[in-house]
Amino acid sequence: MRTVVAVSERVGETPSTVTLRFPFDPPADPGQFVMVWVPGDDELPMSLSYTDGTSKGVTVKAMGDTSRRIQAIREGDALGIRGPYGKPFDLAPRRILVVGGGSGAAVLAPAAEKARALGASVTVALGATTRRELLFADRFRSMGATVAVATDDGTEGDRGFVTGVAARLVGETPFDAVWTCGPEIMMRKVLDAAAPRGVPVTCAVERHMKCALGMCDACALGPYHVCTDGPVFSGVALAGVPDFGRYHRDPSGRRVPF
Amino acid sequence: MRTVVAVSERVGETPSTVTLRFPFDPPADPGQFVMVWVPGDDELPMSLSYTDGTSKGVTVKAMGDTSRRIQAIREGDALGIRGPYGKPFDLAPRRILVVGGGSGAAVLAPAAEKARALGASVTVALGATTRRELLFADRFRSMGATVAVATDDGTEGDRGFVTGVAARLVGETPFDAVWTCGPEIMMRKVLDAAAPRGVPVTCAVERHMKCALGMCDACALGPYHVCTDGPVFSGVALAGVPDFGRYHRDPSGRRVPF
């Protein structure tokens, strides 16, 4: 089901990230994504950063042409939206470590919010290039999560990668689950850090997407299609996929190393 | 919805008439019809002579090629059935005169049965060429209706047309409704007889049918389509249709006098 929506609210989250809110009725769960059509441009998969009620939202980081163009969208502008698609997070765990890098916090924030509302305790390891690019740090804090930060330039929290913070937290505190979204190499590292402790990891994976219907094979990842079998995968499933963290496929279907 | 059924029962009603029963789930009301496809042959509109439950039935008089062929159908043979189509009888009236000629009793019997079950009193004027061709006389009697008969050859009841019997009954007894089905010229006469008494008449009309969906115009009768606006019409509606009782249309759509 494709609908055309008018953007109801535009919020600059960080210098390179904006949230667009829009009226969209279909129910959605954290972890699911929509295909966002920027008319005249492209259509991209975007996780719902706001999943509740009829005012949904996506949070977009400027990367290439289209995501940059999305930055320029104003309130009232029209977008095509179809979805929601994909498998959501399992919200059962009680003690959750959330590890987000880059725009990864976009999908993790609503999941953490819902888990908190269900009574879970949430610890967040949040990474960004620099302090001002930390996404949803305040949103995580205001839901009552403990937030630990790493920035590449050390402007806030640890200097370096968020994977270091995550490894430390997993060592210190007992968790029932680790949820992570970000660059795939980062997620692979989180997997590796959590595995020896026996903490189950859940990853929200990104792949090039076209149909989002489990048909065109663009998002193939080993035996899975990220659009329908994911984007939220258990670390166990991904451990059996040699390409995870190593290769993705370009729009022609060629395997390309990360 | 078209389904293929196996004929479960074949009952010879009169020398020229058989009833075929078959399993058919869709609910139906007396007055409605189905399209009966005799594979390899033709598909004809047939009123449901049994409308209740899952075992429906049609009662077919040998006329031309296809209806003759239907006579030869055996139990177990396959038929295509689609429907039910059309508007049913209004079962509200309390004192009903039923006037049936030829195969007309096929649609009148289930309607009378239902009306009886709802507490109406039913009088039947039944006509046929000869005694043995009287259709459903016993069925009418066993539902508790009063049955008056006319045969062309006088082998039972009045000699002559059933319209004479009907005119007499309308004159003698107060009725809330007259229901009639049979040759159109007969129905026109019934209309004319009942009109001066102010008794509302309902006619079940036959026209050449193809789509049964109110599309192809084969069954056009003035401003109506018999397949969707009928086959059950109020006499008031038909009184405004000059063609009723005078012209029908052949399969090419030409107007042909009766």
Add this chain to the structure above:
Amino acid sequence: MADLTARFAGLTLRNPFLLASGIWGESGDSLAGAWNAGAGAVVTKSIGTKPRPGYPNPTVETYERWGMLNAMGLPNPGIDEYPREVEVARRAGATVVGSVFGGDAEEFAALAGRLAETGVVAIELNLSCPHAEGFGTEVGSDPRDVEEIVRAVVRRVRLPVIAKLTPNTADPAALAAAAERGGAAAVSAINTLRGLAVDVRLRRPVLAHGLGGLSGPAIKPVGLACVWQIFDTVSIPVVGIGGIGRAEDALEYVMAGARAVEVGTAVAFEGVGIFGRLVRDLGGLLDSLGIARLEDAVGLAHRAPSGTMP
């Protein structure tokens, strides 16, 4: 409310919704009924030289609400009888477009000439029925035939001639271009798509004729593609047909290039009241989109800028 007037081929219609040929068009009363229900004009059943009973039943198969297959076989009372029906429709005030089918240019021209005398406002040529031997697509698939037939009819009648084209072709725009060369005032597209249904229990085709024509929502994308390609190729106006049952469908056709549309199968699915609803809904839709006149929307999708917000 937005102005829904449809102007093309010298005609001015009160709204863009025409009753499609072959639906409700065999009798004058039915044509009048569709007109009274709100159609912008009504197209007659395709009329031939002689009365034709059409094929035996079964003549239709339906697919839920998204499609219908038919092989009526061009039943019609023939040109000697049919003027009476047009007369009935015209007395009711209907704007009537006459449809004809023939086996060659001369037959088309003769039929058009006869029908032109009945007061119809235009002649639509059925060059596109997919299941009648010797007619329809058999004479409407080759651009040369289309051009010749259209030319013969244009020479014979003073009325605007609309060539109704088939989608059963590699290149619908080439057929439209041929119609334009022949002098057509407009083209209409599409007729039905050649189709078949088999009953696996009875082990035979469902339709008595075997092959039939697919209509209804299922063919809307195909009709839109034809109109899109034709609009890009010819300069005569296009009438869009195929799967129209909602105001949005009609506006899709208009934005793809159509100046009016015809409605067929949806009349069976919804009843003739659909015309009134379509008119109301299209008015409301245009209002909500800020489009003052339907005409302003013609071909709009061809002019969509890329890389900018609408």
Add this chain to the structure above:
Amino acid sequence: MADLTARFAGLTLRNPFLLASGIWGESGDSLAGAWNAGAGAVVTKSIGTKPRPGYPNPTVETYERWGMLNAMGLPNPGIDEYPREVEVARRAGATVVGSVFGGDAEEFAALAGRLAETGVVAIELNLSCPHAEGFGTEVGSDPRDVEEIVRAVVRRVRLPVIAKLTPNTADPAALAAAAERGGAAAVSAINTLRGLAVDVRLRRPVLAHGLGGLSGPAIKPVGLACVWQIFDTVSIPVVGIGGIGRAEDALEYVMAGARAVEVGTAVAFEGVGIFGRLVRDLGGLLDSLGIARLEDAVGLAHRAPSGTMP
């Protein structure tokens, strides 16, 4: 249970349900997945000479459960990369049919030659994509081109060659006859129907490419008609494609003349588990009809007696 073995063009498949080209066929793991789910064979994505990213998104539009429009634009990793994927599928035990597309006979032959070395059991020629400039229908609409391309490929490879035909034509049987003359071991039909969708709010075509191809239940009647006409015309076997999602659909195709079928869009609507279900359901359906071997049903609807009870 009834014997579902499909034999044609020298192949023997465990069941008649092939994964259609372009669905799940870009990666070897996905081909293996469809095989493991129960497909009788899997057809690769159509492979070209060079890597192609395909068209920008949006590339698909869906119509409830009855149709889908796509303009992927033949994305594929190119013939240099793709053998790796076939290898992955073959290691999983899959019976793989290789699909190729090219701009002329020589390109088709070269691609087929390369793909033939990977262990595929047959080569399907995509002569029928309706929305790729210079490929597909543009080279597959003229019987002479079809014959020439097929002949060139047949000369180059020892494998059975299957010509996949377009429904966007006046005469599908003529294309099949051309393929037969060129030496094809079989034909498959149909590819998608040319289609378009317009978004009336955004005033533009939905697909980035504009025109696309319609697939799914909506096109089943059209596919059946093509198979029916082809079966009447050629003596090489036919593989039926288009809108198959239920065992009944497949049996319709078989009775219309197909020896096997391909399943595409239904995989998106139901998931790959559809293959297992189709196999079970078809077995049950044949049993209930008293048909012992699927092969016995091939073309049955052409032999239906008229005027008798079945």
